[in-house]
Amino acid sequence: MRTLVTASHVIGYDPRTDDHVLFRDAQVVYEGSRIVHVGHGHDPAACDEVIDAGQAVVGPGFVDLDALADIDHALLDTWHADERGLEWSREYVQAGPAAVFDAEERAFIRAYALSQLLRNGITTAMPIAAETHSDWAESYDDLAATAAAAARLGLRVYLGPSYRSGVPVVTPDGERDIWWEEDKGEEGLADAIRFVRDFDGAHDGLIRGALLPCRIETLTPELMRATALAAEELDCPVRLHCLQGTGELRRLAARHATTPLALLRETGLLGPRLLVPHAIYIGGHSQVDAPYAGELDELATIGGIVHCPHTMVRYGAALEDFDRYRAAGVTIAMGTDSFPPDMIRNMDYGTNLSKLTTGRLEAGSAADYYRAATLGGARALGRTDLGRLAPGALADLVVVRLDHPRTGPVDDPVRTMLMNTSGADVDTVVVNGRTVLRSGTVPGIDEPAWRTRAQALFDRMKAAYTTRDYLHRPPHALFPPSFPTAPERR
Numbered sequence: 507m508r509t510l511v512t513a514s515h516v517i518g519y520d521p522r523t524d525d526h527v528l529f530r531d532a533q534v535v536y537e538g539s540r541i542v543h544v545g546h547g548h549d550p551a552a553c554d555e556v557i558d559a560g561q562a563v564v565g566p567g568f569v570d571l572d573a574l575a576d577i578d579h580a581l582l583d584t585w586h587a588d589e590r591g592l593e594w595s596r597e598y599v600q601a602g603p604a605a606v607f608d609a610e611e612r613a614f615i616r617a618y619a620l621s622q623l624l625r626n627g628i629t630t631a632m633p634i635a636a637e638t639h640s641d642w643a644e645s646y647d648d649l650a651a652t653a654a655a656a657a658r659l660g661l662r663v664y665l666g667p668s669y670r671s672g673v674p675v676v677t678p679d680g681e682r683d684i685w686w687e688e689d690k691g692e693e694g695l696a697d698a699i700r701f702v703r704d705f706d707g708a709h710d711g712l713i714r715g716a717l718l719p720c721r722i723e724t725l726t727p728e729l730m731r732a733t734a735l736a737a738e739e740l741d742c743p744v745r746l747h748c749l750q751g752t753g754e755l756r757r758l759a760a761r762h763a764t765t766p767l768a769l770l771r772e773t774g775l776l777g778p779r780l781l782v783p784h785a786i787y788i789g790g791h792s793q794v795d796a797p798y799a800g801e802l803d804e805l806a807t808i809g810g811i812v813h814c815p816h817t818m819v820r821y822g823a824a825l826e827d828f829d830r831y832r833a834a835g836v837t838i839a840m841g842t843d844s845f846p847p848d849m850i851r852n853m854d855y856g857t858n859l860s861k862l863t864t865g866r867l868e869a870g871s872a873a874d875y876y877r878a879a880t881l882g883g884a885r886a887l888g889r890t891d892l893g894r895l896a897p898g899a900l901a902d903l904v905v906v907r908l909d910h911p912r913t914g915p916v917d918d919p920v921r922t923m924l925m926n927t928s929g930a931d932v933d934t935v936v937v938n939g940r941t942v943l944r945s946g947t948v949p950g951i952d953e954p955a956w957r958t959r960a961q962a963l964f965d966r967m968k969a970a971y972t973t974r975d976y977l978h979r980p981p982h983a984l985f986p987p988s989f990p991t992a993p994e995r996r
Contacts, residue, residue, distance in 0.1 A: 507939075508537040510553040513905065515919040517565035517876075518544040519894035526565075526877065526894070528919070534564055536901035539710075539939040544895045559934070561909035563919045565876075566895050567629025567902035567937065568849040569883025571664075571745065571812045572783045572841025575619045575633030575652065577964050580844040582985060584820040590682070591984050592638070595976035596675045599685045606639040606970045611963060612648055617655035618960050619845075621948050624661055626847050626929035627904035629937045630883065630892055632664040632716060632745060632781075634843065637673070638974075639967055642690050643720065644668045646697040650705070657709040658950075660942035662902070664743065664887070665713060666701050669694020670720035671729050676976040684724065684757070691729045695719075695736065702740050712938065715742045722748040722766055723757045727773050734774035743779050743809060743887065746770075750784035751823075752793055765796075767804050778809050781886055783841055784818065785811035786825050802834035810837030810886030813878060815856035817843040824859045828870040839883040840875075848929035849879055850906070857924060872921045905934035 516532035519525070535543035535553065550556045583592050594603065607615065616635065623631050633652065637643045644667035656663040671691030672684040695717075702715030717737050719725055725733075725746075737744045748754070748766045758766055767788075770776040785805060790798030805811060811831065818824060825831070831838055842852050853875040860870020884893030891900045906923055908916050913926045923931075935943035942948065968981050975984065 507555070508535065508542070508553045509555045509557065509939075510535045510548060510550055511557045511559055511564055511903070511905070513559040513562045513564040514908070515563045516544065517563065517895060517920070519566075519896040519899070521896065524881075526873075526881070534895055534903060536903075536936070536939055539901055541895055541899050541901050542897055544897065557934075559905045559907075561907070561916070562933065563906045563908060563923050564895075564903055565906070566880045566893050566899075567904050567935065568627050568879045569630045569839060569887070569893055570623060570628040570842050570847065570849060571632040571781055571839045571883055571886060572814055572843040573623055573628060573631035573633045574635075574842060574845050574847050575616045576635040576845070577615045577619065577960060577967060578845055579636060580817055580820045582968070590676045590680060591975045591977065591979060592971060593682075594638070594673055594675050594685075594974050596677050596683065596685060597976070598974045599673060599675055603641045605641045606967060607963065609647060609651070613651035613655065614959065615963060616648075616652045617659070618956055619847075620652070620655055620659055620661050620663075621951060621956070622845070623847050624659060624935050624943050624948055625932060625946070626842070626849055627906065627932040627935055628661075628842070628847060628849060629902040629904065629935060630662040630664075630887075632718070634718070635668070637668060637670070637720065639970065642673070642687075643670050643694050646701050649701050653705055653708060653713045657712055659948065660712070660937050660940045662712050662937055663714070664716040665705065666698045666716045666718045667694065668718050668720050669698055669729075670724040671726045672724045674724065678976060680976065682753070686726075688726055688729070691726065692732075695729060695732055699736050699740065702742050706740070706742065710938070715740065717742060717744045719744070719746055721750070721754065722746055722769065723754050727762065727769065730769070730773035730775055734777075737779050743781055744775060745781040745783065745812070746775065747784060748782045749787050752787055755787060755794065767801055771804070776804060776808060778807070778888075780808040781810055781812055781839070782808060783812040783843065784814060786818065786823055791826050802831060802836055805831070806835040806837075808837075809888070810839045810882065812839050812841040812886070813856065814841040814843040814852070815859050816848070816852040817841075819855055819859055820844065824863050827864045828856065828860045828874070829864070832874065837882060837885050838878045839886040840879040846929060850923060850928050850931070853879055854924040872918075872924045875924070876920050901936055901939040903936045904932060907931045907933045
């Protein structure tokens with residue numbers, strides 16, 4: 507089956523410069539799972555299907571290396587003056603945590619989230635789900651169900667169950683601490699290793715294995731060393747959230763008398779397999795007391811950082827600054843890390859935050875952010891068959907419409923896409939040559955039924971916070987509305 511797609515703007519790839527190149531009124535042709543032609547001059551009569559996307563950008567699928575696989579993130583926890591109410595209390599963990607959802611409900615939540623990735627043009631994802639609603643972290647069976655959902659939907663994923671040695675808790679007097687159960691971390695790593703061995707390469711390569719421990723402050727050095735050794739043996743990536751808050755810096759200094767990067771180095775994790783989401787709070791950052799001490803040189807030696815500007819600005823944080831990281835040779839990939847997982851808005855927030863943090867209008871260009879969401883993610887994964895439209899690359903592509911009345915005039919298509927469109931303008935998504943989103947709809951999903959069920963589970967998730975809250979506050983106290991609800995008229 508040979509398919510030809512035409513559009514007003516096609517973002518191809520030039521191997522001589524290892525960079526994107528723009529074709530106007532051009533074609534993309536793919537056969538089976540591979541791209542065979544990008545540019546002009548291909549005979550439509552030689553194709554089985556011809557699709558005219560019209561006024562649109564056709565580009566490579568987005569690579570999202572901190573991709574939400576949950577029912578919410580950043581909707582409930584980014585406006586709280588007292589966010590401690592959303593963490594486990596010490597009393598709760600001492601009594602024995604209980605999962606809010608059963609296995610089938612967790613499987614639905616992950617499938618629902620993966621379908622949202624496709625709606626936003628994401629074709630390769632490394633998912634993340636909150637441990638807040640679990641009994642500790644994720645299980646082998648949870649991720650087996652996620653793999654099955656990804657295969658049904660047609661999404662390429664890098665998967666593994668999360669694991670940790672400790673969990674952040676709030677003491678009765680409102681202080682933060684870490685509750686340690688090191689055996690659970692060891693059991694979690696064993697599950698993760700088994701998952702990678704069983705699933706890496708499954709479903710014609712759509713499923714790849716990865717080791718995905720939780721935040722660095724919830725791991726023991728011993729678990730980090732064991733993770734590094736396992737990643738080398740399995741030859742798979744490791745993603746570890748790190749350098750994402752000043753509280754993390756203080757905790758590591760108090761517990762280990764060291765810094766995050768030093769701990770990564772000491773435990774053997776600092777290397778080309780490592781992906782670090784956020785990587786914001788390094789020496790010299792405006793909220794870090796320590797001066798810059800070559801941290802970017804060390805970050806340039808790892809697989810890459812995963813930049814999540816949309817999520818971080820919701821928490822009042824920003825990378826300082828994007829261009830400085832690039833100039834130091836740091837590989838920058840992108841992660842949405844929030845709901846909805848809108849990569850277009852994510853890139854736009856990134857460019858605007860770059861201007862704000864540097865005072866330079868040219869900072870954080872649209873082109874560089876687009877590179878990060880495509881080529882940067884592929885480079886972080888060590889993949890030359892992703893993140894580009896080029897003959898021989900996998901047929902992953904996304905069509906973003908530019909002809910909606912709200913879009914307005916089109917200037918440069920990449921800048922226009924970032925500034926004037928959103929994930930709602932993603933029309934068609936192809937992964938491995940399979941159309942997984944057509945006219946904004948995921949085939950095979952009862953969308954109203956999924957949305958109704960997701961809302962019911964979301965409401966139950968909110969109600970469950972009361973049990974875990976250190977003050978046992980009811981949902982209406984934990985999550986007050988923006989405005990008071992008016993009484994019903996009789």
